[in-house]
Amino acid sequence: MVGVNFKQSLHFFTNQLGSKLFLLFLIQWMVPTGMLQAQDDSTLLDLLEEPMVTPGSEKVHSAFKTTKVINQQSLELVDAGVFDFKMSHRFGPLNAGVDKAFGLDIATIRIGGEFGISPNLMLGFGRSNVKQEKNVDLFLKYRLMQQTTDNHQPLSILFLVAIDRRNTQYNVFNPTLGKTELLQIPNSARTGWVAQAIIGKKVSEELSLQFVPGWVTQSTIQPQLASNALEGDLATRTLSHWYLGVGMRQKLTTRTTLNLDFIPILTNKGSTINSFSLGFDIETGGHVFQLQFTNSFGLNESLFIARTTDRWNQAGIRLGFNLSRVFTVINPEVYR
Amino acid sequence: MKKIIITGFLLAAAVGSAYAQVYKTGTGNIKFISKTAIEEFSANNDQVTAAFSPKTNAIAFRVPVNAFQFKSALMQKHFQENYMQTAEFPFSTYSGKIEDVAAAQSASANFTKNGTYEVVTKGTHEMHGVKKEITIPGKIIVADGVITLTASMSVLCSDYGINIPAASKKSVSDNIDISINCPLQLSKGK
Numbered sequence: 001m002v003g004v005n006f007k008q009s010l011h012f013f014t015n016q017l018g019s020k021l022f023l024l025f026l027i028q029w030m031v032p033t034g035m036l037q038a039q040d041d042s043t044l045l046d047l048l049e050e051p052m053v054t055p056g057s058e059k060v061h062s063a064f065k066t067t068k069v070i071n072q073q074s075l076e077l078v079d080a081g082v083f084d085f086k087m088s089h090r091f092g093p094l095n096a097g098v099d100k101a102f103g104l105d106i107a108t109i110r111i112g113g114e115f116g117i118s119p120n121l122m123l124g125f126g127r128s129n130v131k132q133e134k135n136v137d138l139f140l141k142y143r144l145m146q147q148t149t150d151n152h153q154p155l156s157i158l159f160l161v162a163i164d165r166r167n168t169q170y171n172v173f174n175p176t177l178g179k180t181e182l183l184q185i186p187n188s189a190r191t192g193w194v195a196q197a198i199i200g201k202k203v204s205e206e207l208s209l210q211f212v213p214g215w216v217t218q219s220t221i222q223p224q225l226a227s228n229a230l231e232g233d234l235a236t237r238t239l240s241h242w243y244l245g246v247g248m249r250q251k252l253t254t255r256t257t258l259n260l261d262f263i264p265i266l267t268n269k270g271s272t273i274n275s276f277s278l279g280f281d282i283e284t285g286g287h288v289f290q291l292q293f294t295n296s297f298g299l300n301e302s303l304f305i306a307r308t309t310d311r312w313n314q315a316g317i318r319l320g321f322n323l324s325r326v327f328t329v330i331n332p333e334v335y336r
Numbered sequence: 337m338k339k340i341i342i343t344g345f346l347l348a349a350a351v352g353s354a355y356a357q358v359y360k361t362g363t364g365n366i367k368f369i370s371k372t373a374i375e376e377f378s379a380n381n382d383q384v385t386a387a388f389s390p391k392t393n394a395i396a397f398r399v400p401v402n403a404f405q406f407k408s409a410l411m412q413k414h415f416q417e418n419y420m421q422t423a424e425f426p427f428s429t430y431s432g433k434i435e436d437v438a439a440a441q442s443a444s445a446n447f448t449k450n451g452t453y454e455v456v457t458k459g460t461h462e463m464h465g466v467k468k469e470i471t472i473p474g475k476i477i478v479a480d481g482v483i484t485l486t487a488s489m490s491v492l493c494s495d496y497g498i499n500i501p502a503a504s505k506k507s508v509s510d511n512i513d514i515s516i517n518c519p520l521q522l523s524k525g526k
Binding site: 044045058061062079080081083149205254255283284326328331332336 | 396402
């Protein structure tokens with residue numbers, strides 16, 4: 001009986017289940033068998049093919065060499081705990097003529113700094129002497145989304161809010177009192193605001209591209225007019241614009257890039273000229289040196305976006321440079 | 337049909353035992369130091385994968401280059417972008433074999449007994465897209481089922497096509513000292 005049963009079950013096994021089991025074995029063991037052969041000494045490395053860090057899911061860094069394309073802010077932030085000393089300088093326009101050494105006699109300077117508060121938030125500030133306006137500016141730049149190598153996040157998106165204040169005091173002649181006195185200018189007329197998004201992508205190791213839709217409002221004080229005006233009737237002009245900036249960089253070598261920075265104003269343009277700049281980034285260790293040609297004199301957002309008056313086609317081109325030097329203030333391990 | 341089934345089981349057993357011989361880690365450590373007269377800096381990587389087969393004396397390392405952590409975030413970015421071009425070459429690898437286990441220690445073959453074994457491995461090192469045959473002396477420390485691979489070596493950046501610009505030559509050394517410390521554990525299954 002037992003023998004018969006065994007034969008029967010074996011028969012059943014081979015006929016009914018056999019082919020299925022065979023397939024099962026085939027599927028289950030063919031793969032490891034292949035790997036067994038691959039276990040030959042030189043390919044032990046293959047066992048490590050599954051990396052612990054998936055290179056596909058990393059954040060994309062270094063879309064630009066520094067936090068500025070030329071004038072406009074770039075997709076980059078200063079790293080958390082790092083202070084970036086910034087100095088910008090613009091000569092006068094080429095068309096200032098031989099009398100002013102084609103602009104070399106004129107110099108506007110901004111000295112400032114940027115500090116990485118957290119990996120996605122940066123604070124910046126500066127003081128500039130543009131047009132004797134004693135301009136102080138302050139801004140916050142926040143990264144909402146950072147591009148990843150696997151394109152799960154195909155873009156980087158940042159926001160910038162900037163405020164600046166002109167601290168110049170103007171003396172005007174008061175005919176009623178018969179003497180000069182300080183012109184009283186309300187804060188609103190001294191203040192400029194900028195709010196913008198920075199949306200862009202490191203397209204390849206060489207090419208990065210960004211678009212900067214934004215809004216700017218600022219006032220122009222005209223003291224010459226004000227002094228003639230009746231008391232309380234201050235000659236200020238407030239203008240608001242929408243704009244769409246474009247920034248681009250193309251690597252020339254590992255440490256040098258060609259940059260383009262164009263900020264066309266979309267609304268309420270009036271006599272304002274669009275800011276257009278071409279420049280080079282040269283990186284050496286902790287420094288980034290930016291050399292540029294631009295038609296803007298302003299060194300903070302509201303000025304170069306909304307108050308550019310020179311034209312490229314009239315040789316209203318200024319030579320300028322930005323200098324960036326980073327200092328690690330807080331050990332990066334704190335933020336890991 | 338019976339034969340096939342039996343062969344299948346035998347294969348399964350063979351595969352199982354072959355894999356049981358491999359020691360692995362995904363959290364090995366590699367450090368490097370660059371020293372010049374005016375500047376010294378180092379970086380640390382805790383995400384090194386390594387494998388060792390005591391049966392075949394084969395050794396392998398796979399190093400995600402982006403995982404090197406520096407004390408300066410900018411230095412780290414420059415290392416990735418300007419020196420190692422990690423977007424193009426994300427991993428450094430080494431695949432080698434132990435050349436000679438010192439004679440006295442060869443008695444306790446296959447690294448089953450606790451102890452420190454001085455070894456020399458010979459193999460192929462690939463870094464920054466350049467392959468080189470190199471020999472690395474190191475130690476294999478066996479302690480209660482954990483096999484630790486340690487070694488100190490130095491490499492020349494110029495050997496691997498890693499360009500140090502003239503302006504940085506005073507602060508970045510061509511000769512980089514590397515130390516490896518990877519405790520491996522028996523890898524179960526795949």
